[in-house]
Each structure stands twice: as structure tokens, then as C-alpha cells.
Amino acid sequence: MATTAEPGIEVGGTDGRLLPELVSHLRQHRTALREEWATRITAAHLLSAMTPHEISTETTSVYDNYVEVLETGSVEALQQYARDLSERIIPRGVETHEVVEIVLLLRDVLARSLFEKYHDDFSLLNEVLDAYEPAANRIANTVAVSFVDERERVIRQQQEAIRELSTPVLQVRERLLILPIIGVLDRQRTKQLTEQLLSGIRTHRAKVVVIDVTGVPAIDESVANHLVQTVDASRLMGASVIITGLSSEIAQTLVTIGVDLNKMNTIGDLQGGIEEAERFLGFHVTRSDGS
Amino acid sequence: MSVHAAGHSSGIAELDPLIRRVVGGRLRDQSALDDVVQETLARTMAARIRLDDGALAPYAIVTARNLVSGLWRREERSQRHLHRLVDRWEPPGPDDDVVLREQAEAVAVALAELPPRERLGLVAHELEGRETASLAEEWGSTPGAVAAQLKRARAKLRVEYLLALGRIDPPTPLCRPVLMALSGGERRRQRELEAGQHLLECDFCSDMGPTLLQSREKGAEDDVQVPVECDADVVAARQRAREVAAEVGFSGTDLTLISTAVSEIARNIVQFARRGEVVLTRVEDDGRSGVRVVARDAGPGIADLDRAEQDGFSTYGGMGLGLPGCRRLMDEFEVTSKVDKGTTVVMTKWRQQPN
């Protein structure tokens, strides 16, 4: 009969006989009820990011899972399904409130059909609804919580990815790192960039680093200083630095703070910088092979 | 955020002759005199951000007086206890219990002195962990106003606690407001009340005032002191600095920057003054935490501070990178120095960069 242990749902209330009857009713009218649910979803302008076909597929699965929970009393399968579903629909831009409303819509659609079926026998209807409603609310809750959990996980993941992407240290080939900097450099970001580059040099055993600043509009003097220090620190770790894409504004700032541009390896564009770096690495390979 | 040395430190340095006169009248021993003057300057410097400029000199004077009387008390006691040899550990005395009870009673009395709303607010916030936002809702106020109110309540509580503990009534009607203004670090109020003048005239407040200001130094008892007089102490100082900074939550690069800066100033002490100390303190301000390093010595001092802070100026046999280098490694940096008297460096690094 109905499972009473957590996380199960007690369905059946005072009379365990109700449950099979309820489940078989929902199975019997599966197509009609599911279609009505889908119609109400569209009418409420929910899931606008998904195609009608996708909505149809997902609602069928949710419906079957829903009935299964009512039948078995176990929400585990539903939890797993809700997590998978969330993973699929979160990238499509589906919002938490939509998910909650959709599940509540299903609860109402099913409640209404139970009402129609039992409206002649008022006391039986009450018993059925008493059994159905707590279970339906529990289901809604499970789905919503799974969705929110999944959404938070995705957001965390994205934030990490963005943090890494904002100062990506790329290995193009052995011993060669590229650091394309895009956007405004502030003190905090420059510091982070330096730390990543220096530890990247050690991890990748880099001998040459190409720092491309084509995507940097302008820098202030403190950031310019920091950039020069990054170049010097890289050299102390045994890596040479080539700077590419230096705009005339940034070059001017560097000169203003007293940097001798002749002492920095600057090359017009990233492509040229990489070629120069490869020549340099190639030079080493032949020499050490030869000796 | 960084405080430039030239303007501010000269204000402190000008106090030197004054303090020297005050202490000189009370102490004969030259080295003890130097110690007290240095310590007074350091404490005044630490308390300065919470003091009105007019209160600076009076504060220094009462601090110096307190230090001297503290010195006397210690000397008396050490003579009294000389026969007990060097065991500095003291077993818990039978009166410790009484002291604890007296402190608890003092807190109760002090709390009773607060207006009911402030008292309830403070208890709810400090003991029950209620947030200012929820208090604001209850009082129909804003979180900012509640925070300010709680801050005033705390300042008042400190004053009342000390009064209750000493079982004393302040001698003049001006005492309480002055102490309140000092306790809350309210500089404008200090000026209005001419707090500096009062500190000089009123023996009672000159005893209490500095205690109130110092009690606000968060975690002052957690200071890590490293005596510095030889090469090995330089290594010890930078290693302790790394540990303290790690406890504060600094990571990787910052730990190395801090311990490098400490290494530099500790070496300055050894090479330049022979003996001194480095004090490491965890500091909190406005939700950020950081580490403050104070390095002091009673050495020959630096004649031309402005030049010493320029790259390439040689303070001793080295390349003169010490001071400006440290300034770059830390967020705040300040030197006070007086020829033949000594040098104090105060530098701070904050965990969240003030952008």
C-alpha cells in the first residue's frame, strides 16, 4: 500500500482503496489530460522559449512521472527526472517561476478532472481530494527544489568559467603561452592576470609568453606599471615576454611612466608575435639538438 | 587609501619635544625616556584617525603620563617581587573570581544606564544576533540609522562600564560627554567640547581617555611582537608575518609581498638601529580585514625622510630601495623619524583591494 517512510508520500488517506482508483483514472485519461495541460501552459505564455513539440515531449514525461509518484509514493525517480529536465531547459532560459506555475497547472488540471469524476458523491470527492492534494503539493515542491538546485549549480559553473575566461592563459604549443587580454584592465583584474600568468608559466613550463593587448582600450599608469612588472617577473621565471597589439595610447602611457619601449619585445599584431615566439623556440631546439 | 608620510607624520613628529618635556620632568633615565617617547608617539599615531587634530597633543601628553606612571608601578612591583625570581607565570589568585563577578556587575550597571531602546537593541544585536535590518523594521527606521545608534550605544556602554568598574562618579559635568566623544571616536563632538583641553585639566579623564581609545583597537591583545636585533630575527619576523597574514586570510602572492616588506623593514632595524621590534596586528575596518605592521626602533633616525622615500636614495650601505619598495608592496605606509631618537614605520595591507 502507500509508503509512509520519507521521502515517500502517503497517498490514500483513510482508505487505501482510493489510490489505485485514482491512478487508473489518471492513466485512462492520460492523452486528454496531458493535452489540456499543454494547452493551459501555452495559454499562460509559459515556456515560450520552447517549441510545441518539445513542450509535448516534456509534458508527457512529467505527467507519467507524476502519476508514478502518486502510485509508488517515492519521489526519487521524479527528483532525478526533474534534475535532468532542469539541466535541459535552464540553458533555454526557462525561469524558476515558470517551472513552479507549470507544475501547479498540472495539479489543478488533475484536480478538476477528479472533481468532474466524483462530483456526484461529495464525501467521496472530499476523500479523494484529501488524498490527492498533499501528494500533489509535495510533487510541486520536489520539482521546484530540484530546478533551483540545478540552476544554482549551473550559475556557479558559469561564474567560474567566466572568471577563468576573463584572463585566459592559453597554451598554443609546447613552451608557448598566449594571454589575450580583452576589455578594461583595473587593478584587481591586472593582479589576477599576473598571478595566473606566473603560475601558468610554471605549470606549462613556458619559455615564451605572448601578451596580446589588442582588446584593451587604454590603461592608467598604475596598471601600466603592473604590466611592466608582470613582464619582468616572467623573465625572472625564465620566460621571455612578447607584447603585441600595443595601441598608441597604451604605448604613450608606458612611455609616460618611464618605460623604455626598446627594452620590451613589442610586435605589431598577435600573428607576428606568435611567429616570432616560434622562431625563438625553434632556435633553441636546433641549438640544443646540435650541441 | 595610502597615507602620504610627509604631511601627517610631521604633525606627529612635532609632538616629540613636547612629549620629551613631559616625560623628562618625570624620568631621569635617558633610555627609559626614549622608550616612553617612542611608545607615546606610536600610540598617538595609532589613535590619530579617531582624534580631532586639536586633541592630538593633549592625548599624547596624557598617554605619556600614563606610561610613566605605569613604568613606576612596574618598577615598584618588580622590586617587591624580586625575591620570587624570574617565574613570570602567576597562578590564578583567590581574588580572580571576585574580579570576574565585579566585571559582570559592572556590565549590568552599565547596561542599566542606557536608554531602554538602545539597551534592548544592543542585546538583540550583539547577543541574539539580530540583524540591523530587522531591528530597523521594528523601529521604523533605516539600517544605517540603527547601526549608528548601536555604535553610539556601544560607545556609551564602554564609558559606563569603566565608571561602574571603578565605582566612581566623574568629577565634572563635562567628563561624561568628553569620554563619550572619545569612546565613539566622534571628532566633531570632541572639538565642540574642547576635549583636548579637558583631558589636560582633568586627571580623571586623562586616566580614562586613553583606556577608552585603546579598548577600541580590535584584537590588540592578539598582537604578535617580534624583537629584532640580529640577522636571524629578520627571518623570524618575516616568517611570523606570513603566519599572521595567512590567519587573516591572505593568499599566495599577498603573503609573499607582506613577508618581503617585513623582511625589508626588519633589516633596516638591524642595520640601522641595532635593536627594535616588529609588531604584527590583525586589523578590521569597514568590513575589510588586513594586517598592520609596526616596526619601531630607538636608533639614529633618518635625517631626510622625503629623500629616504625616493627610489635610489641610500639610507644605509644598501641601495636605498627599502622604504619606497615597501610602500609598493603594501597598501598603506607611513614613516615617522627623528634624528637621534628613532624611527617608526607603520604599514598596512588590506585583503580586499581598495580599487
Place this chain on the structure above:
Amino acid sequence: MLVSILRQGDFLIASIHTALDDTEMERFRQDVVTRIGQFRSRGVIIDVAALDVIDSFGSRCLADLAHMARFRGAQTVIVGIQPDVAFAIVQLGMDLDVHTTLDLEEGLALLERLTAGSRTGHSAIGVLGDDR
């Protein structure tokens, strides 16, 4: 053992194994220079990977060592400067004008090139960053 100085053919490999104070650092510098003369070494590797702080004194000591070695006919390569330490050195404003590589292996390879170059009369030009 705070430091070790090993001879490997024409080269010396000197390693610092723990934090050194100034006196120990100076003694280390002196020992290395003495050994260079003793063994007529053509190159020296200084392994500083174990140092968590290289301040102005440490930097200066390493630079002096390299200069003194040069007077005795040996090239010096500093290896293993940690990322944080490298950054602190430049923040401090030290211009550590010596050859540096990531690790011992790279250091030995560079020494081979530097000494081979001097033997054939070529200077070490072509090594990027050397002209700084």
C-alpha cells in the same frame, strides 16, 4: 643542511634548501665564488626554489654573486624563482639583471649554450631578453 654546492663537470650546482639569514646568505655567496676558483668552473646554477622570500638583500646578493663569478670566468644562472617571489622582487623595484630559468634542467641547457657560445667566440645573442 642549509645549502649544498655540488660539482658536475665544468659546472657547479649550488642549492639553497631553506630560508637563509643575511650572514648565511653572504657566506653562501662567498663559498660559491671560492669553489668556482677552486674547480675552475665555467658555469654556476643557483637553485633558489626553496626560498619563499627574496628581498632586496637577497636579490643584491644573488646579483653580486653573478658578477663575482663573471670575474672568475663563470656564467651564472638562477633557477627556480617561485611565481610569488618573482613578483615581489619586481614590486620591490629590484632589477635582478642575471640569467634566470624555470628549473635546473632549463638552467643546465642555458649554461651549455652560454659557455659553448663563449668558446666559439659568439656571445649569447639571440637569447631573447638577454639584451635587456
